[in-house]
Amino acid sequence: ETGVTQTPRHLVMGMTNKKSLKCEQHLGHNAMYWYKQSAKKPLELMFVYNFKEQTENNSVPSRFSPECPNSSHLFLHLHTLQPEDSALYLCASSLASGGFDIQYFGAGTRLSVL
């Protein structure tokens, strides 16, 4: 148990569905991240939040919409996804102490888009 909990663990959705991924950290961290990990690609950073504010969006399509209501919770809202969006979505958190952060990952949500 890393202190970062992601739900659901598995999700199957159609291209017209709307769903949300949830991430919660119990580590007192103030930075949270969404990553996409596909079978043939390395970890792709999607979004970074520092102190609830989005500080980075790595050219992610607008069908992915993040939300960070507080430093402990992070959501990824999904709508009108494409089959190529099927992947493992990982949430991570860190203390954001400035350059020496260790990231703690959740177990991920395995997403399949039909």
Add this chain to the structure above:
Amino acid sequence: GQQVMQIPQYQHVQEGEDFTTYCNSSTTLSNIQWYKQRPGGHPVFLIQLVKSGEVKKQKRLTFQFGEAKKNSSLHITATQTTDVGTYFCAGPGGGTSYGKLTFGQGTILTVHP
């Protein structure tokens, strides 16, 4: 932007053989981290190196940070089936985001018993 290159992409070894993965950065790093992701799992932090030329050991794993702080390696002695997984190196991501890391592509290790 900063890039972290990792080689090889895949490594297949017989149990008992040694394994090494290499990480190279386009810029000098203040530190480098290594993570392991077991099949079906998520990345888990292994170690952080900070000093130039630093060498750290964890049982059969030896981690090195280059003198110029632009490269690093992970060496596993006498691999075991429990070593299978993907090994990632990561350096500070730069930019304005606190805590951001730039990950290498990872080396997928398979160990044949």
